[in-house]
Amino acid sequence: MPMTDTKKDYQKILGSVQKPVKGEAGKTGTWSSKKPVIDLEKCIPVKSGKASCFNCWLYCPEAVVSRKIPPEIDLEYCKGCGICMEECPVKAITMEEVKSV
Ligand code: SF4
Numbered sequence: 001m002p003m004t005d006t007k008k009d010y011q012k013i014l015g016s017v018q019k020p021v022k023g024e025a026g027k028t029g030t031w032s033s034k035k036p037v038i039d040l041e042k043c044i045p046v047k048s049g050k051a052s053c054f055n056c057w058l059y060c061p062e063a064v065v066s067r068k069i070p071p072e073i074d075l076e077y078c079k080g081c082g083i084c085m086e087e088c089p090v091k092a093i094t095m096e097e098v099k100s101v
């Protein structure tokens with residue numbers, strides 16, 4: 001899905017704003033009830049082999065997504081908010097229930 005100019009502008013602005021620091025909110029993974037799972041067969045940088053998209057990295061409020069191929073999510077600090085899922089242009093991310101033990 002092509003990015004609109006508005007989205008590009010927004011990414012530019014967000015890219016210039018200081019990103020949050022991983023772990024600022026503590027080990028959120030201990031209480032979150034959902035976790036994101038990336039379908040690597042749909043993920044744009046994995047499919048293209050190029051450093052593109054990374055909306056999940058850009059929009060994650062906890063800075064727990066890596067900007068590499070494939071993107072990786074540190075579930076110890078992920079709070080399960082689902083923003084990455086909302087912002088993924090190809091619906092490669094799903095939120096799965098965390099089973100309590
Ligand atoms: S937003 Fe979706 S397509 Fe883009 S890098 Fe993240 S998982 Fe891949």
Ligand code: SF4
Nearest residue numbers: 060078079081082084
């Ligand atoms: S659900 Fe996604 S956006 Fe939310 S904290 Fe976890 S990785 Fe970041």
